[in-house]
Amino acid sequence: MSVLTEPERPQAEPDNRAVVLRSWKAPIALAIFTVIAAGLFILGHREGTTRFQLSQGSDLIQLPAPELPTFATGIIITIVLALMTAFAFYRVQKYRRVPIWFIAVFAVLFMTGFLTWAAAGATVPVPGLLIGTVTLSVPLIFGAMGGVISERVGVVNVAIEGQLLAGAFSSAVIASATGNLYLGLLGAMVAGVLVSFVLAAFSIKYFVDQVIVGVVLNVLVIGLTSFFYSQVLTKDPGLLNTPPRFSRIEIPILGEIPILGPVLFEQTIIVYIMYVVVALVYFCLFHTKWGLRMRAVGEHPTAADTVGINVTGTRFWNVSLAGAIAGLGGAYFTLGAVGAFGKEMTAGAGFIALAAVIFGRWDPIRATLAALLFGFATNLQNVLGIIGSPVPSEFMLMLPYIVTIFAVAGLVGRSRGPAASGKPYIKA
Amino acid sequence: MKLELRGITKRFGALVANDHIDLTVQSGEIHALLGENGAGKSTLMNVLYGLYQAEEGEILLDDVVQKFAGPGDAMNAGIGMVHQHFMLIPVFTVAENVMLGHEQTTFGGRLDLEAARAKVREISARFGFHVDPDALVEGLPVGVQQRVEIIKALSRDAKVLVFDEPTAVLTPQETDELMVIMKQLRESGTSIVFITHKLREVREVADRITVIRLGKVVGEASPTATNTELASLMVGRAVELTVAKNPPVLGEPALVVRDLSVIDPQGQVVVNNVSFEVKSGEVLVIAGVQGNGQTELTEALLGLQPHVTGSIELDGKSLRNRSVRKILDAGVGFVPEDRTQDGVVAEFSIAENLMLDRSTSKPFVKAGNLQLNFLANFAREKVTEFDIRTQGIDSKAGRLSGGNQQKVVLARELSRDLRLFVAAQPTRGLDVGSIEFVHKRIIATRDSGLPVIVVSTELDEVVALADRIAVMYRGGIVGIVPADTPRDVLGLMMAGEPAPGTGEAA
Numbered sequence: 001m002s003v004l005t006e007p008e009r010p011q012a013e014p015d016n017r018a019v020v021l022r023s024w025k026a027p028i029a030l031a032i033f034t035v036i037a038a039g040l041f042i043l044g045h046r047e048g049t050t051r052f053q054l055s056q057g058s059d060l061i062q063l064p065a066p067e068l069p070t071f072a073t074g075i076i077i078t079i080v081l082a083l084m085t086a087f088a089f090y091r092v093q094k095y096r097r098v099p100i101w102f103i104a105v106f107a108v109l110f111m112t113g114f115l116t117w118a119a120a121g122a123t124v125p126v127p128g129l130l131i132g133t134v135t136l137s138v139p140l141i142f143g144a145m146g147g148v149i150s151e152r153v154g155v156v157n158v159a160i161e162g163q164l165l166a167g168a169f170s171s172a173v174i175a176s177a178t179g180n181l182y183l184g185l186l187g188a189m190v191a192g193v194l195v196s197f198v199l200a201a202f203s204i205k206y207f208v209d210q211v212i213v214g215v216v217l218n219v220l221v222i223g224l225t226s227f228f229y230s231q232v233l234t235k236d237p238g239l240l241n242t243p244p245r246f247s248r249i250e251i252p253i254l255g256e257i258p259i260l261g262p263v264l265f266e267q268t269i270i271v272y273i274m275y276v277v278v279a280l281v282y283f284c285l286f287h288t289k290w291g292l293r294m295r296a297v298g299e300h301p302t303a304a305d306t307v308g309i310n311v312t313g314t315r316f317w318n319v320s321l322a323g324a325i326a327g328l329g330g331a332y333f334t335l336g337a338v339g340a341f342g343k344e345m346t347a348g349a350g351f352i353a354l355a356a357v358i359f360g361r362w363d364p365i366r367a368t369l370a371a372l373l374f375g376f377a378t379n380l381q382n383v384l385g386i387i388g389s390p391v392p393s394e395f396m397l398m399l400p401y402i403v404t405i406f407a408v409a410g411l412v413g414r415s416r417g418p419a420a421s422g423k424p425y426i427k428a
Numbered sequence: 429m430k431l432e433l434r435g436i437t438k439r440f441g442a443l444v445a446n447d448h449i450d451l452t453v454q455s456g457e458i459h460a461l462l463g464e465n466g467a468g469k470s471t472l473m474n475v476l477y478g479l480y481q482a483e484e485g486e487i488l489l490d491d492v493v494q495k496f497a498g499p500g501d502a503m504n505a506g507i508g509m510v511h512q513h514f515m516l517i518p519v520f521t522v523a524e525n526v527m528l529g530h531e532q533t534t535f536g537g538r539l540d541l542e543a544a545r546a547k548v549r550e551i552s553a554r555f556g557f558h559v560d561p562d563a564l565v566e567g568l569p570v571g572v573q574q575r576v577e578i579i580k581a582l583s584r585d586a587k588v589l590v591f592d593e594p595t596a597v598l599t600p601q602e603t604d605e606l607m608v609i610m611k612q613l614r615e616s617g618t619s620i621v622f623i624t625h626k627l628r629e630v631r632e633v634a635d636r637i638t639v640i641r642l643g644k645v646v647g648e649a650s651p652t653a654t655n656t657e658l659a660s661l662m663v664g665r666a667v668e669l670t671v672a673k674n675p676p677v678l679g680e681p682a683l684v685v686r687d688l689s690v691i692d693p694q695g696q697v698v699v700n701n702v703s704f705e706v707k708s709g710e711v712l713v714i715a716g717v718q719g720n721g722q723t724e725l726t727e728a729l730l731g732l733q734p735h736v737t738g739s740i741e742l743d744g745k746s747l748r749n750r751s752v753r754k755i756l757d758a759g760v761g762f763v764p765e766d767r768t769q770d771g772v773v774a775e776f777s778i779a780e781n782l783m784l785d786r787s788t789s790k791p792f793v794k795a796g797n798l799q800l801n802f803l804a805n806f807a808r809e810k811v812t813e814f815d816i817r818t819q820g821i822d823s824k825a826g827r828l829s830g831g832n833q834q835k836v837v838l839a840r841e842l843s844r845d846l847r848l849f850v851a852a853q854p855t856r857g858l859d860v861g862s863i864e865f866v867h868k869r870i871i872a873t874r875d876s877g878l879p880v881i882v883v884s885t886e887l888d889e890v891v892a893l894a895d896r897i898a899v900m901y902r903g904g905i906v907g908i909v910p911a912d913t914p915r916d917v918l919g920l921m922m923a924g925e926p927a928p929g930t931g932e933a934a
Contacts, residue, residue, distance in 0.1 A: 287538050289531040296517050296528050303515035306479065307529030307580075308500025419518070427479075 026098040027088040029406075033110055034081045041074025041117050044390070048121035056127050060256045070120040077113035081106065118389040129376075129383050130263040134271065135337065137375030139164055139346070141274055142329025143353025144360065144367040145281050146192070150322035151362055152285065153315050154298035156422040158214025159199050161350025162221035163323050166191035167330020169225040172341035173233070175243035175334075184243055185270075185331050192327020193320050195221060200319040204312055207424040218350070226343050233341060245339045246270060270328070270336045277325060282364040294318050298418035301425040311425045326350075352404055359407045362417055370407065377403040429490055429506055429587035429619055430455050431476075436485035438468075438475055445471040447643045448485070453588065458610060458620045460634035460651075462627075462662055465830070465857050468643040469623045470512070473590050476621075477509050478502040489588070500529070508586025510577045512593040518566035523548055525565055526580050551579045555612060570719070571602040578609065589613060590621045595629055599717045600887060600919030607633050625662070627655045663860045671867045671892040674875070678895075679708035682879040683848055688738035690724045698724040700903035701738070706848075706879040711870065712908075714883045715890040716900035716922055722883045723765060725900070726852045729881075730762050731755045742848055756785055759847030763837050763854050765883065767830065771837040774826025778818055779807035781825045782840050810839040815865065831862025838869055849873050852883040867893060887915055899927075 048070050054063040084106050088098045115124050143160040150157035167188035175184025195217055203210040233241040246268035254265040285291040294314055296304040301311045329349075334341050352374050360367030381396040389396070431453040438446040445468045453459040463469045474480045476487060478496030487494045489505055496502045509515075516525050527544035534540045545561040552559045557575045565573060574594060581589055591610070595603045610620055610633050624630060630637055630651065637649040639661045647661055659667045683706040690699035699721045706712045714722050727733045729740060731752045740747040747755050756762075764770035772781045783792045783803055791802055807821040814835045818828060825836060834854065841849070851870060855863040870893060874880045884890050890897055894911040899921040907927045909917070917927050 284537075289533055289537065289539060292520075292524060292528060292531060292539060296520070299519055300515070300517045303517055304528070306477070306499045306509070306511065306515045308498060308503055309529055310498075 022092055022095060024092060026103065027085060027092050030085040030088050030106055033106070034078070034085045037078045037081050037110060037113055041078050041113055044117070046070050046117055046120035050116045050119050050121070051123040053123050053125050054127070054259060056262060059258070059262065061258050063258055065123070068116050070116055073116045074113055077109055080109060081113070118384055118391065119387050122387045124387065125383065127259060127262055129379060130259070132379035132382060133372060133376040134263055134267065136378045137372045138271055138274055138332045138336065139329040139349050140353045140356055140371035140374055141278065141368050142332065143326050143350050144356040144371050145277055145364060146322035146326030146329070147354055147357035148281065148362055148364050148367055149325065150319050151357060151421045152298045152418055153294045153318040154301060154418060154420045154423065154425070155199070155203055155315055155319050156210045156214065157199070157319070157322055158211050158354065159195055159217040160326050160353050161346060161348065162218040163192040163195045163326035164330040164333070164346045164350050165221050165225055165344070166195050167327030168333040168345060169228070169341050171331035172243050172334035173240050176240050179244065181244055181246055181335055184335050185328060188327040188331035189324040190327070192323035192325070192330065194323070196320045196323025200316045203424065204315050204319070207426060210422055222344055229341060229343050241340050243335055243339065246336055268336050270332045273328065278364055278368050285364060295418070298420055301420050305427070315425070352400065355404045355407065358417070373407070374400055374404060431588050431619055431621070432488040432491070433472070433476065434486050434488065436472060436475055436482050438471055438480055438482050444643050446475065446482070449640070449645055451638055451645070453619050453621055455619055456614055456617050457635045458614050458622055458633050460630040460637045461621060461623045461640060462625065462630055462637055462658065463640035464625055464662055464859050466859065467640045469640055470592055472640070473509065473592055473621065473623060476502065476590065477507060503584050503586070506585060506587035507590070508581025508584060508588070509590045510574065510581060510592065510594055512596060514573050514577055516565045516573060516576060519564065521562050521564055522559055522576050523561040525576060526583050530584065547583050548579055551582050555609060570597045571599070571605070574598070574606070586618070588619045588621070590623070592623045595624065595626060597718055599922045600915070601923050603629065627658050630658065659860070667860055668864065671871060673871045676711070676874065676895045677709045677877070679877060681705040682708045682743055683881070684741045686739045688725070688728060688736065688740060690721070690728045690733050691735040692724065693734070698903050699728060702905050704898055704905060704908060706881060708879050709874060709877045710895045711874050711880045711882060711893050713890045713894035713897050714881060714900055715887070715897050715918060716885065718885050720900045721903040722900055723852065726762070726765070726850055726881070726883055729850055730760065753788070759845060761841035761844060761846045761849045763841060763851040765852035765856065767833050767837065772825040772833050774824065776825055777822045778811065778816065778825055778828070778836055779803050779821040781836050782807050782810055784840060786844070810843060814839040831858045831865070834858060834862060834866060838866065842869065842873060846878055848879050848881070850881045853885065854882065855889060887918060890918065891915065
């Protein structure tokens with residue numbers, strides 16, 4: 001056999017073809033926030049000191065609670081923010097990107113300044129703020145995992161909201177009727193899968209537009225659960241709508257870590273299941289045969305088909321799996337948090353989970369972080385309401401949604417989803 | 429392995445794509461399947477590969493009848509395919525693409541990437557490929573991507589390899605390399621089916637040739653047959669392979685482009701500092717392998733690209749930073765390269781398509797109302813003039829064949845009062861008859877004294893049409909050379925090497 005030698009190609013020329021297009025989005029956003037900071041912290045002058053409570057009474061290790069002078073802190077933070085903004089403008093002027101950690105540091109500083117200002121003369125309960133963040137994020141994270149799986153395999157899952165709500169409803173009813181929490185969880189998963197079946201059947205088998213099916217399914221689930229709630233559950237709430245609740249389990253040693261311990265390791269079993277689900281989704285998506293195949297189906301279904309992968313089947317079962325995971329998130333509303341089903345109790349969490357999927361660039365870990373961010377925004381509004389912030393509560397109610405819009409529209413810009421997501425695979 | 433197809437028939441509705449096709453490929457043979465676009469070659473191979481199910485006929489490997497329910501079965505039986513549009517996942521690495529579908533795993537279901545890398549390295553070494561198993565496929569040049577396809581097929585122990593139009597995306601040099609690889613594969617005992625419509629390649633590597641026309645086998649030929657013989661067998665009548673044209677009557681430079689750069693939304697410079705001019709009465713062909721900036725260049729001329737620097741002047745007036753409407757009004761006629769996507773609206777009638785870019789003014793629109801009688805007369809006239817084969821001017825454009833759709837586009841653009849004509853890949857995917865027609869029209873446009881720009885990736889077409897040739901490579905113009913430049917020089921230029929004597933890019 002002859003050996004073919006690669007002919008030398010003149011490809012060695014320096015690759016100077018990539019140019020960074022200057023994007024002024026980041027520095028302009030930072031500038032806006034700096035102006036807001038100056039307006040609130042300096043012009044909206046508030047006297048006094050702000051106390052940051054870092055430990056709860058039950059904690060083993062008690063951290064001191066620092067006290068910051070409100071006005072001076074506000075001035076210092078505003079100056080630092082202004083300097084950081086100037087630096088961001090300088091970098092973009094030089095055609096360089098503003099790194100993501102820089103924006104994160106900016107955000108933390110701004111938030112510290114805001115809390116200091118808002119809670120002048122009062123105490124900010126930091127552990128409470130963070131515990132609430134995790135609590136509110138749990139359904140978002142489950143929903144986002146369902147979204148990641150579904151979109152990675154090529155089906156846009158707008159029906160997360162419906163899956164959450166169906167999960168919440170059926171887990172409440174089943175756990176209440178049987179008295180068994182684990183049967184409730186199972187029921188939530190089944191309900192999520194049933195919603196997924198409809199989505200899968202219409203979008204994969206009959207090529208109906210996936211977004212339209214998803215939206216219609218959400219409306220359908222809202223209608224069905226509201227109907228059964230007002231016609232059946234309210235007739236006999238003792239039997240059908242008083243499920244037991246999961247109690248918090250503290251994990252020894254880990255639970256003693258200052259600040260983070262009570263936040264992460266004094267939670268209900270659903271939260272621990274969530275940790276496992278996130279880790280499993282991440283590992284399986286990028287390191288197993290299942291993940292490789294399902295990503296192939298979501299990127300280039302024809303190519304997957306030509307190597308003998310059953311595209312329709314892969315999509316169908318993974319969308320079902322996504323439904324099961326989102327359904328678990330729904331169970332958290334009833335069995336983890338509230339303890340009863342209420343009409344439309346998911347209140348748009350599914351859509352925020354969908355935003356977390358996009359903001360997290362279809363990556364399970366990043367989507368989780370995005371969901372935590374949205375959870376934080378929601379909880380911030382609660383906490384500020386309690387400590388009596390000068391900002392009107394109606395305005396604070398918009399906060400999570402404003403964060404969502406900013407995050408998805410402003411910061412995601414260039415992210416690229418699975419290439420075949422939303423496109424039906426039609427074989428000739 | 430010996431492959432035999434017996435009486436394969438495949439129908440799509442009323443259309444018979446394959447009509448009782450018989451084909452035998454001996455072990456260790458390169459068998460060329462020659463036919464025009466739409467003759468049914470790819471359909472036949474998709475049947476062989478299990479992607480389509482044939483209505484009649486059977487597939488035999490070493491005289492054993494096979495049943496393929498899907499590509500998986502075909503692969504297990506030892507059939508591999510190098511697809512025309514690569515079946516690779518752009519965001520996966522080479523190793524991941526090669527392992528996809530028959531993954532090996534280690535402890536805990538973890539993918540055994542190391543085994544896949546070793547496989548890629550082993551096959552690469554066997555054929556002298558230089559392929560990095562960890563490179564992302566989307567970052568590789570198309571020639572290398574094709575090798576990944578070959579590695580993918582060989583990693584499954586393919587004994588019969590089907591190459592579906594493998595040279596469409598390659599430079600002439602890459603094509604030569606592919607020919608060497610195919611011969612190597614033949615020596616190692618692989619049977620090869622080589623699908624193409626390019627005569628030169630067939631004669632170079634094929635041991636036997638089967639010609640298909642309109643879904644039927646119309647004959648066998650030996651590789652010693654002449655181009656004219658093969659072409660007339662393929663088309664079914666005598667074909668003129670050259671375009672008859674007189675020497676150009678050159679006028680003043682009409683289109684002057686200086687230092688034109690185009691930056692795409694990802695920040696890539698896709699057209700890099702390009703300067704050229706076109707005289708009236710001249711055809712400038714922009715040659716080059718697909719994806720070297722030709723698309724973006726023509727779109728920039730039309731005002732379709734957002735980030736453009738440099739200057740574009742037509743008859744002394746700047747076209748840059750003007751809306752598409754203004755540029756069209758300035759007399760630029762444009763045949764887009766993707767006919768079905770950008771050329772016609774499939775759901776519109778032929779008449780409506782003929783007035784698509786003239787909906788703003790008289791005589792087609794008066795006081796906001798379409799002048800339907802005028803349009804009908806206009807459309808009937810153009811259908812006759814451009815020989816558009818249709819049942820009537822009210823048929824939908826989507827129902828026309830590719831050649832007739834392209835005639836609609838030409839009729840629309842050429843019936844305007846033009847100052848410049850730009851045709852991007854005007855004959856891609858057309859049958860030989862339509863190609864002849866399009867070529868004649870382009871030359872007629874030139875002879876009427878207009879400057880003409882044609883973008884083409886086919887060397888035959890480049891040489892046939894050009895008065896001058898500008899070769900593009902990675903966004904830049906490698907050189908602008910006369911039409912009688914030898915093909916091997918053009919080939920080297922398409923791989924980025926400046927023509928001897930011209931020095932750096934003009």
